[in-house]
Structure formats: structure tokens, C-alpha cells
Amino acid sequence: MMKTGLRPTSLHTGCLIALLLFLLAPLRVSAQEARLSIDVKDATFDAVAWYIQQKTDCIISYESNEIGEINHLNISVKNKTVSEILDLCLNGTDLYYEKEGNTYLIKKRSSTRNVYVTGIVKDETGEVLPGTTVQLKGNKSGGAISGMDGRYSILIPDEKGVKLLFSFIGMEPQEKTYTGNTRIDVTLVATTNSMEEVVVTGYQNIKRKDLVGSYTTLKVDDILMPAYTSIDQMLQGRVAGMVVTNTSTRVGTSPQIQIRGTSTLMGNQDPLWVVDGIIQEDPLELESASLMTDDLKNIIGNQISWLNPQDIETITVLKDASATAIYGSKASNGVIEITTKKGKMDRLTINYSANFSITNRPHYDDLNYMNSQERIQFSEEAFNWGTAYASVPIKQPYTYEGLMRMYLENDISQEEFLRQRAVLETQNTDWFDLLTRNAFSHNHNLSVRGGTNKIFYNTSVSYAKSSGQEIGNDSERMTGRINIDFTPNDKLSINASISGSVSETTGFGQNVNPVQYATTANRTIPAYDTAGNPVYYQKKATYSLNNTVTSLGYNFMNERDNSGSSSKSVDLSASLDLKWRILDWLTYQFTGGYSNTNSDNQSYRTERTFGIAEDYRGYDFNSVLPNSPEFKAAMLPFGGELFTNNANQASYNIQNKLQISKSFGRAGRLNALIGVEVRSATNNAISNTVYGYVPDRGEKLVQPTPLSDLVPISGGVDKAWGILQRIYEGQWRKTNQTNNFFSVFATFAYSFLDRYVINANIRNDASNRFGQDANRRIDPTYSFGFSWRASEEFFIKDYMPWLTILNFRGTYGIQGNAITRLSPDLILTQGTIANLYNQYQSTISQIPNPNLSWERTTSWNVGVDLELFHMVNMNLEYYSRRSNAIVAQSLPYEYGISEMNMNGGIITNQGVEYTVSLTPVQTRDFALSISVNASKNWNRAGKSDYEAVTADYLNGRTDVIVREGYPIGGFWSYSFAGLDGQTGQPLFNLLDVPEEMRSRTLDPTTYLVYSGQRDPFFTGGLNLSIRYKSFTLSTSFSVLLGGKKRLLSPYEQFGNRYFMPDPDVNVNRDLLNRWKKPGDELHTIIPSLPGQHQVYISLPNGETEYPIYVWEESDAMVVNASFLRCQQIGLSWNIKPGKLEKIGVSNLLLSANVNNIFVIASKRFNGFDPEVQNSVMPRTFSLGINVGF
Secondary structure, eight states, rough: EEESSOOHHHHHHHHHHHHTTTOOOOOOOOOGGOOEEEEEEEEHHHHHHHHHHHBSSSSSEEGGSSSOOOOOOOEEEEEEEHHHHHHHHTTSSEEEEEETTTTTEEEEOOOOOOOEEEEEOOOOTTBBBBBBBBEEEEOOOOOOOOOOSEEEEEEEEEEOOOEEOOOOTBBOOOOEEEOSSSOEEEOOOOOOOOSSEEEEETTEEEEEEOOOOOOOEGGGGGTTOTSSSSGGGGOTTTTTTEEOOOOSEEEEEEOOESSOOOOOOOOOSOOOETTTTEOOOOOOOOOOOOOGGGGGGGOOOOTTTTOGGGEEEEEEEEHHHHHHGGGGGGOOTEEEEEEEHHHOSSEEEEEEEEEEEEEEOOOGGOOOOOOOOHHHHHHHHHHHHTTOOOHHHHOTTTTTTHHHHHHHHTTTTTHHHHHHHHHTTTOOOOOOHHHHOOOEEEEEEEEEEEEOEEEEEEEEEEEEEEOSSSTOOOEEEEEEEEEEEEEETTTTTEEEEEEEEEEEEEETTTTTHHHHHHHOOTTTTTTTTTTTTTTTTEEEETTTBBBBOOOEEEOOOHHHEEEEEEEEEEEEEEEEEEEEEEEEEEEEEEEEEEEEEEEEEEEEOOOSSSHHHHIIIITTTTOOOSHHHHHHHHHHOEEEEEEEEEEEEEEEEEEEEEEEEOOOOOOOOEEEEEEEEEEEEEEEEEEEEEEEGGGGGGGOOOOOOEEEEEEEOOSSOOOGGGGGGGGTTSSSSEEEEEEEEEEEHHHEEEEEEEEEEEEEEEEEEEEETSSSGGGGGGEEEEEEEEEEGGOOOSHHHHHHEEEEEEEEEEEEEEEEEEOOOOOOEEEEEEEEEEEEEEEEEEEEEEEOOOOOOOEEEEEEEEEEEEEETTTEEEEEEEEEEEEEEEEEEEEOGGGGEEEEEEEEEEEEEEEEEEEEEEEEEEEEEEEEEEEEEEEEEEEEEEOOOOOOOOOHHTTTSSSSSOOSSSSSEEEEEEEEEETTTOOOEEEEEEOOOOOOOOOTTTTTTOEEEHHHHHSOOOOOEEHHHHHHHHHHHHHEEEEESSEEEOOOTTTSSSTTTTTOOOOTTTOOOGGSSSSSSSGGGGTTTOOSSSTTTTOOEETTTSSOOHHHHHHHHGGGGGEEEEEEEEEEEEEEEOGGGGTGGGOOOEEEEEEEEEEEEEEOOOOTTSSSOOTSSSOOOOOOOEEEEEEEO
């Protein structure tokens, strides 16, 4: 075999590993002046040649069978040239070398004449193709690999007519005939027949043309967005049938992903993630009801948060039963398979990439909130209208109401009042400027890859630091990965990888939300006084042991700086994949994986915060004397509160598989696989809340007030341990859970005449999560499918040659979904001591249901694949899914509990998906590529015995079936009939029900109207790329249609929708356009202020509500949540290699990107993003560099 980069012997394997860990140490020198030292004993020529090539720029090319006997070299020299070292190696043999440039050609002295053929391999754009395999046709043992400059050299017989075969992944193979000319340059073109591509799916690699299922494969390099550090954030609008919805604007959060609609009510709706064949377990759940964890739950991340996007090669989304059934009981929500980058046969290459991003902050000009003058005017109008306050406004000069009270009670003169009023009107504190920022983020990735024909390696290290638009929200992550492929012979291959990551994300403490505060805080309140000191205004407050407390000092920056949350995670994973080709058609494969995740989460607030003062003290920090009554009534006079959660998840996955891949010539091709998988995941977690936490004194805990010393000013302490009683009421929690799965699976695919394919998959899963009924411990999932490649028929080839691919597909199967947090067993919750009896107490929280089984989804899928003129690719699919979901069933009172879980909730999804991609122009200097995808899903719920009430209909609950025949998440509204022309109060249709028909059992749909579903039913994407010479302009759009949302009410801040907002709170500017006088009802739908005309509305279900509350829940506040987002536009410059050779650089790419350029949505969102609604998605500007050596 011709070699240009060879492995060392086993004696030197340790040296190779050491080199991998010290990858930047070797310095490559010019071959023309190369002098090096070498000290080897009993080494092979392979090892010496490999060492020389790593230390120099030279190429040593030879036939492996000719140097096989040179395997006991003992060389110890210093500062010798490559020629001198080769002389020592070849001394005494019948071999010699010739030097051409930096290439040393090892030749054998023979009577048979051979000749070296050289040349350069390029692609259609003129870029060189390093790593191209060059072989003498019919000779599998010989060959050469093109170098980094695309050059190759191969020794062939000097006989005209000899065929050379050139091949490169993703390119059409090409044959060249030797005619006597020893220079053969080759241009390879990209593969146009997508059916010949190999797809990683269902535990095996298989040609696309032999697949019958529904799947979409993405190259990660095509979708990378520098502004994001997690791959799931980059998938919006990329795959038909997959809806990706952002849930937060903060860094460290994960989007919601849904494939082909909702199929479960109680389970995790996320798809199954698989990395290199290893199933990724669901992330650790934060099991706590404490308000301190509200923000913490958003920043923990998901199954693949640990994975560096730069390490990913491809992503394959599996959607139908044929594609997912092989994954068994967790595949009902779809499967996303990730294939990571591997090494390749080439000399050592180093690649560094970096991106630097700036994210802009929100501004009041983009939103719809009152300025200071408008807020004061609004308060005056409300006072004149007669709108009441829930409590008397607090005296203070920072709010109009507080200032007015000071004047009315003669605390200040009229002149002082007017002067301060003028100050308030022009105050206009820019809370966005104080609480948000133009955030700077950066990420760096260093990778080293290369190898010989025996061993490939790929290592990478990355670092990412992301700052959110809110000051205090940051994320930092470092990852590392080593992947090694070892092929000792043509029958055995071993792949091993180990990866790790360390990450930390910081967020905010309880009741601290910077963007929310900026939108709701009265802008008349200053953040600092004229001397630059923080302003603590009086905020309404209560304290359970002192009823004289009505307010406490509040400054938001103080709350933010003295509280917070953080999530630290350490992930380690390792995998081993071994393939042994027993026979040409039979392969054994072992795959094993282990992962361990340690998570350290915490949320705290210190003694300096308003929250601690209100909950546990009753006075401002450091404001009373130790002997005062207020001090004695404080449960926690010193210190704050700390919530901690420490969790560990350890999982392993072991697979043994036999794969058959045999061709019977034109008669057919068989692909089959049978395997066994054992999977286990163990979760251990402990949560605790401690009191008296003082972080600024060396992370100390201060003792709360002993119960015997606690002297309430009012009220009393009815708990035996005072504040510590909370620990015994759920603030301490320890959990451990083990989920075991044993699976047997098999696949079968047969292709007949290269046009007819039949496919079958079956899998049986057994789990300890469902174990009472032996008949239900094992859950079979299976699928059947077929395809017909009509384009291979003669009547298509002969009469429609422009129809290069026409493929019809159809599948049927059963998918599964195991909800591991549910159980069929009797669950006895063991409590503590029952005070009345002084005995341990237990509560039955769930009665047994031996018939409870995994959720199952029956799926049909039909599709057609088209390719026209080798240029346009189209795909059209129709699917139908019927899921038997687990639902909560109401029980009679005699059972002792109100409900139990059981199968029987029917959910159906039907949909159409369409994808088209084309490259209408592709020349050396210009190329244009367009990709469009679209999908429509119809979701419907079946019959349910759940008795939904009015609130269920209004809220559109997603954990129960509210109404048969409507989508999960569908919601209803009161029917708005306009405003009363005399009072401005809202009027409604359908509420005028005869008195004798009014009842709590009345069907709510008789007086409510259906508004729509919360989830979009249509999703689509457009991706466009234009290349001119070395410049590429790309952009991507995503569209989500059909979703409906209920807008935030302009009266949201009104207490009970009747009382004026607190004076320190801002309100929506829409209230300036409310009904004020007769005739306004013709141009506004916003009711008049509550006050003199406010009366209760009697509802048909017997309840009564204030009119404004009913109006907020009416269709007047429902808005179409559809939107079109320009996700990204980027410009890159790929500098030609020829310009870089002089500085030792093999490739250099410069890029500039803008993310979230604009969004087109309903104006009624008033500047908020339609995805997150109460926040603003920032725009991000990025610059990047990618350089290779």
C-alpha cells in the first residue's frame, strides 16, 4: 500500500498518546533545511517515516509491502538531514529513494518498470482537496492520499490504459486513464445523487436509498450561529415538522423542541437525544417548590448542554415510526441523532476558531410604557375618576401619590409640592440603562486532527463566555474532547472518545427580574440621589409578627447585588465502539458509553435584601437597636437564606450488535441487524435550605432567634421550631432513583433490483419502572416500511431522464414513551410525627394500577422524494399519529385520593411536510443555494373523563384533555361585545343565561368561545446562500404560524382588577387610550377605569367577577402569535490558500454575522417578542475567524 503518513509500532503507541496531549509542541520545519535528531530501537520503517513527517514538511511515499521486512531499525543520530536518515534506514536493502521537491519516493530496484504519477486534486471552486484517496483500480492494497496542498504521488506500472480512481467523501468518484503523461490533475464534483449518501440512523450506517423512514440530515457547518453556544438553539426553521420555540432571552437557557406535535400530557415532550449511538438521559430535575428556585430552573440546561457545537459533524432528525421504533420506549417524541467529528488520514493539522459577539440592550422607545409625566397625569385622572387605592399611599417624595399625601397632610408646602412635582415629571429614570447592558460574549475552539492509515485522532478544547443582556446573567463553559480511531487491520476498527465539560451559569434570586422590573417600575423613582447614593424608596410590605409594618426600604440594584442563583455542572462521558468484520458480509459491533454529571445549584438572598426583611425580620437592615421590640420580634435578625441542590447522575449504555450487509449482485442487497442493549441511569440529589446565611463573613451561618426569646409584637408563632420548622416541612429533601432498561432489537432491510426496498424494525424494552403486571413489563415497538425507486425503471430513464430521482415511501409502526417519574405501584409517602398522636405518620399518595403501561403511539407515514435535473431536490410527506397517553382520572371520595394515573388519553396528530432545496447556479466563481421547508400539523384530543371547569378552558391546560376534538393547549375566552357607550364598561355575549340554567356544572363552552391553540400549527424556514469567488453571503428565516396568545392586560397591575396600582409601579401606555367619555367606544376596546360605574358580572356558572377580569379573559385580548423572524445574515471570506502558504497557514476564514435581525409579528405585542412575550429578544453582532495550520 502506498503510504504518506504511517503509524508507529505498538512499542511507540505511548509516545503517540503523549504527542496527542502535547499537540502544540512539535514545530514543523522546512524540508529543504530539515535537520532532526532521532533515537529509536527495534523500530519499523513505518514508525521512522511517521516521525519524520511529523517533524518536517516532507512527504515519504512508498509501497507498504516493499518495506515490510524493515522492522528492526536501531538509529540514534543528532542533527541529521532527512536524506541521511533515509540512507541509514535503506542501507542493505534493494530500496532507494528519489527526491522531488519535498517528496521522497521510495522505490524498489527491479526489472519491472514503474512510474510515479503526480498531480493536484481540487473541487469545482478551485479549492484543493487534502485527504483524497488515489488508488490503482483493482488494487485495494495500494494507494496514496493527497496532502494539505492537494498534491499526490502514486507509483503505478508504466503501462498505458492503467486506471486511477480518485475518491473523496461527499464527492463523485472519478476515474482517470494513464496515457503516458505522468502529470494528472483532477477536479472532483460534489455528489449529486443524494441517495448514495450514508446516513447514521438506528444504530447503524446505511445508504440513503435503502432507507424508507422520515428523517432530515443537517451538516452542522451549515447551521452554526456564532451567537449561540448550544446546538439546539440553532435548529429553528431548519427541519420540516420540528418546532423550536425560545423560552427565555437569558443565556444558559434551552429552547422547547417539539417534533410532529404533542403526544404526551404528563411526560417530557422533548425529543430523544442520541450522541454517537449513545442515548442521552433526561436532565436532572430540580425538585423543589421553593420560590427561590424559580430562576434557577431556567438555567440548568438540557441533555446536550455539555456538547460543544464545534465538535459536531452532522445532526439527523428521525420523525416517523420506521426511523424511531428502533429506539423503543423513549422515541415517541422523535429522535435527534448527533454524530461528532472524527479524525482522518492526513498529516497533523491544527485549527483555531473564535467568535466575538455584542448583544444590544432593550430600550423604552421599543416598548409601550408610560414616562414620568404620563404616569403622573394618569394618577391624577384616576383620582378624579374615583378609582380607589387598596391602601393609603405611602408618604415619600419619589411618587406622585406619596408626594400628594405629604402635601395634603401639611408635611410640605404648596411651593415644595409643585417644585418636587416638576422634578418627578422629568425624572424618567432609564431602568433599562441601569439594569441591562450591551453584552459582550466570546468563544474559542482549538482542534487538532490527523492520522495515518492505521490510526486517526481528533482532539478539541473550547472555551465560551456568554453575557446576557441583563446585568448579572452570565454563562461560562469549557469543554475538551479526544477521539481516536484505530484500525489495526482491514477487519477490526476501534473508536474511543472521552469528553468533559465544566460550566457555570449565573442568574438571579427570588423576585429579582431585571427586565420585568424595568418595564413595571415607576420611572419617577430615582435610582440614585443627587449625591450619587442609592435611593431606597418605601415599598409596601407586611411582617407576620408585627402588624405595624406597612412598608420597607427598597432598591432594586441592592436586591440584585445581594441575591442570586448559580448552576455549576461538571460532565464527563466516555464511549467505545468496536467493529469486527467477521466475514465480508457479517460484522460484530460493540458500543459502550458511560456518563457522569455532577450539578451544584444554589440560590440565595442576604440580610441586606428587602425580601429577607419582609419575610423574617420586619425592619430594614441595620435600622433598629438589639434591645428594641422590633429586634426581639425578628425571626432572623442576622443573616439571609440559602437554598442548595447537589445532584449526580450516572448512566451507562452497553450494546452488542451483529450486522449483516450483503449484496447479491443485481438480485438485491440485504442490510440486517440484531442487538441487545442494557441501559441504566441513577439519579441522586439532596436539597436543603438554611437560614442565617452570611456570605460576606466567610460563608457563615448565624443562629436565628431562639423560640424562647422570640417576642412577637402582634400575632404569634404556632410552630414548635420557629423559622427552622420550614426545614421539616419540605425545605430539606433527598431523592434517589434508578431507571433500568433491557432491550432486544432487530432491523431488516432488503433492496431488490436497486429500486424496491422493504424494511422492518422491532424492539422489546423491559424496565423496572413498570413491573407489577408481567405482561406489561415488556413493551414491543415495531415498524414496517417500503419504498419504490421509480426513477430506476426503464420507462422513467428512457422517457424522463430529467427526473433523476423519484422515490415513493410508506411506513407503519408503534412508537413508545416511558414516563419514568410515574409508577404503577402503591406509593406510600412516609411523613414525620403526627402531633396529635406523637406517632410516625404516612399518607397514601397513589393507589396501585397494575395495568398502567408505557404510552404508545401508532404512526403512519407516506412520502415521495424527487430530484430534477440533478439540481432540485424535493420531499413531500404525510403522517398520522395516534397516541395512548397517560391521563389523570378522577376517583370517588371513598378511594381516599382524588385521582389516579391511567392509560386512555387519546391524542392524534396529522400533518404534511414539504422540503425543497436547489442549487440553480454553481460555477467556479458563483453559486446560489436555496432551501425551503414547511409543515402543517393538526393536533386533536380524544375523549376524556376529566371534568374540566371554566378555569381549565380559559387557561388552555396542557396536562389534561380539556375538550374532545380540540388541540392540546387549546383555550377559550369570553366573547367581547364592545364597551358600554355610557360607562365604558365591557359588554359580553353569551352570558345572559336564564337563572334556572345557571349552575357550576353548566358546560363552559355554552358561554365561552374557542380562541385557538397556543402552539403554532405551521412552521417553516428559508435558507439562502450566495457565493461569489471566495465570498459567501448567507441568511436564514423562520416562520411559526397559527399559535394564539392572550396578551398581558394593561390593567395587570391593578389590585384585584379594581384598585389602583401601587404608586411605585408603572403601567402600560395603552391605558392612555382607554374609554374616557361617550363616543370613545367607537375607537377603543380598553374599558374605563374601575370606579363609580364598576359592578360585578354574574357568570352562568354561578360565580361573580369584576368586569375587567372578564375582559382580560375575553377574545378582545387574544392575539395571533404568528411571526416571521430573520434569524441570521452572515458574510464570510474564505481566503485562497495560495495567498497563505508563505505564512504557513493552510486556510483562513473571516466572517461577520448578525442574529435576530428583525421579527414581523402583531403590533399588539407592543415591542415584546412574540415567542417570550414579556421580554425582548436581543440582536447580536458577531465577528469570527477560523484559521488552520
